[in-house]
Amino acid sequence: MKVTAAQLALLLDGSLEGDPNAIVSRPARIEEAVDGDFAFLDNIRYEPYAYSTKASILLVHRSFQPTQPLKPTLIRVDDVRSSLALLLQKFDEANQANGTDVPEASFVHKSAVIGVGTRIGVYAVIEEGAVIGNNCTIYPQVFIGRNVRIGNNCRIYPGVRIHFDCVIGDNCTLHANAVIGADGFGFAPQGDKTWVKVPQVGNVVIENDVEVGACTCIDRAAIGSTLIRQGAKLDNLIHIAHNAEVGNNTALAAQVGVAGSTRIGDNCQIGGQVGFAGHLTIANGTRIQAQSGLGSSVEKPNTALFGSPAIGYKDFIRSHVVFKQLPDLQKKVLELEKKLKELSERSVKNEQKG
């Protein structure tokens, strides 16, 4: 997307100082911007950069009083941060609007239903009985299995695989190479130590407003559904096992692992690389520090946890402080032991003397 300073001023209801024909094509930080970028000055700490920036256009507050000459065309607005948010939104939409529209080079089963305004990328595969809502973007090379249902306004990025019978709500974003509905890891041990596969015939249900990161894998339930509730946000490379559940608005950072049948409550914040054992229940509002390991359920809402196995956040910090001093502590105990022995012996001697 390329826009002129005049267009930006109009869009933002701002006043323009400088060249109305200055053209910009992308946002940049004020300290990194080059010709053709637009930048912004919100925090006065960054004012020195206003005089050195190479940006073509600079968003500033209406009240901004430059103390030196500056290169960029200025657009003065009431609220720099809101104006910036609006602009980023516009650029993001423009990025998405540019699609590759070659329906003849995708495979859409004749029984599949594709909504109005939904675009299907090249080499995408949409199997029998799948139903996709309106205004979705199915990027190239996506796989959508039999009887999958997808709501409205979803973005399914290249290489995403959604297996048969899974359900995706409205306004969901699934990033590249995510896998929804692969078999859960279910095997029954046999007497001879081999494993027999337990058929995984459930599905995955993802509710509205969910974001799923790149290469994140959400396995289908053995029976029933693996469930990602409304507004949950999952980062990259996460593993969600069969029959697990992630609550409303819960955010999981990258590389988290959730074992089978574990239910994470609403509004939880889970740090990167955290692991959950199976069959746990994690209360609403739980906050877990990165790399922690949950081996048991959390019953009290809004608990903060840390460590592997996890304990209370503050308890962990206090124990870890001592952990770092353990060699000293051990030395001290040995010295105490020695001193006590000496004192004890002297005491015995004194008693004998006495």
Place this chain on the structure above:
Amino acid sequence: MKVTAAQLALLLDGSLEGDPNAIVSRPARIEEAVDGDFAFLDNIRYEPYAYSTKASILLVHRSFQPTQPLKPTLIRVDDVRSSLALLLQKFDEANQANGTDVPEASFVHKSAVIGVGTRIGVYAVIEEGAVIGNNCTIYPQVFIGRNVRIGNNCRIYPGVRIHFDCVIGDNCTLHANAVIGADGFGFAPQGDKTWVKVPQVGNVVIENDVEVGACTCIDRAAIGSTLIRQGAKLDNLIHIAHNAEVGNNTALAAQVGVAGSTRIGDNCQIGGQVGFAGHLTIANGTRIQAQSGLGSSVEKPNTALFGSPAIGYKDFIRSHVVFKQLPDLQKKVLELEKKLKELSERSVKNEQKG
């Protein structure tokens, strides 16, 4: 797959009570089932649900005596669990049997050999010299490189990449977006701190009856083979480095990482997010708790381990109990130190008095 109660009764050698024309299309838990589902009552704890379930068909024991009226058509069988397993198997087979069969929209090199009953999905690529056995399902968008050999009865899900010269046995399942045979991570450090790539010219050999999870990556050997032995089960997002080996029937939970040349024995059970350093040997039957880190070999078979770095399972539990009490322990030591000092001073004073 849709079946009637009469068909189910016949298949399971069960006796039917209710509507023989009741139709079901999927299994469900008794407490979650809706119209069109079949459910089962195996554990008597769940009996109350039998009277409220919305399932159309319910599998019960021959001896089941309802104490209230119930909605579903009943099918009485000798062994509910076995009947259920059989039914799930049938549904699973039906799920797989529905394929997208469009050979003209895949790329199969003219020198590739494709077995009898093997189906190739849309936009799959099968390169020169590849040999695929009988009754395999190669899903859409799979990549099979030059001279790859795949046995009989394999399922290769969408987006799996198998690089040149790799070998897959019979009855293997590779889940979506798994990568077999990417280059091992081999670089020789140079004097100027840059790295020179060490060519990775070996392959990956996966024996029979192996399952590989979604987005799991098994790197090719530098020279020789990275080896996954018969019956091993690998969950999602696992990393197996070059020249590593996973033993017969060994199960690795999700997000495990195995560094180069490490050999894990037979019948091991490895928890999620466990990491192995390189060049280790792990004895048969080793069990490792989730998130543990193995920095040295395990020589004694059937050992249970925990912690990072891992120690004996029980030892870890005992040490972790004290870890949680470390602030108290430290306080106690400081108090002891103080008391001992006081006692010692008093003792000196007494001696002087004496």
Place this chain on the structure above:
Amino acid sequence: MKVTAAQLALLLDGSLEGDPNAIVSRPARIEEAVDGDFAFLDNIRYEPYAYSTKASILLVHRSFQPTQPLKPTLIRVDDVRSSLALLLQKFDEANQANGTDVPEASFVHKSAVIGVGTRIGVYAVIEEGAVIGNNCTIYPQVFIGRNVRIGNNCRIYPGVRIHFDCVIGDNCTLHANAVIGADGFGFAPQGDKTWVKVPQVGNVVIENDVEVGACTCIDRAAIGSTLIRQGAKLDNLIHIAHNAEVGNNTALAAQVGVAGSTRIGDNCQIGGQVGFAGHLTIANGTRIQAQSGLGSSVEKPNTALFGSPAIGYKDFIRSHVVFKQLPDLQKKVLELEKKLKELSERSVKNEQKG
């Protein structure tokens, strides 16, 4: 690639002993080689294998004096290791040279620019405005988004996704199913505990000579660039968050996670499954043991770290030694407490007596 012993001797400037027409098609370890392999004897420890190996050709030092008869044709060279490296390089090139060249079955936007000698695999997608340099191999099923720029001599393996506006330098290798430039994980918390997505309108810049492992995900910056500097090597299943930076020649082992805006310096060596919190600065030459967790910046170059949260490597080792003895230490403290109490009581008694 198949070569005769005579060809190998010529290539390596070696002298030949045995059958000049012996044919080999792959390298193998001396102890594992079979007919048709070539092996090498560099370390004298392996000499016994020279007499039992089934290799067709064996590379040995010019000075090697066999003490028993041997089967393989010998090629005597000045430096076995260098000769082997050269041979592996030749085999690697031959592996790469075999490509699938079917331009008509890929999608290349008419505005995209493809360099001389660059091959595009089947079902690859190259969108509007993308520019790819010379002598690249774009494997099948790759996705290259709008305005992506790729340098010369790159290998982009099957299923890699490179999103719009990202930049890849010369001589880069991106392994299968890696994802470059998916949205960063940016959400603004709202009063009602829902999240609003922060548009991610920056990009990813990968400099020259970088290798990116299979299923590794490098997210695009919110604004500006996520940056992988020259010569960095990233293993499989790594997560690099938005606006993070990886320094020159820094090597990250598999499953490392780097949170947003963290800058890792040059020449660092990071073990597998290590996690970094956001907004850290890690000094040049830092070495971090596998599974460690970095919660704070590292200011001193060439520091070695271990633990989660990480502390000095040697400090961790010392503390962990005591951790393993914690139950004994606790027992000792309780005993000391008891003894001290006894002594103290006795002392009081003695004073009273006195």
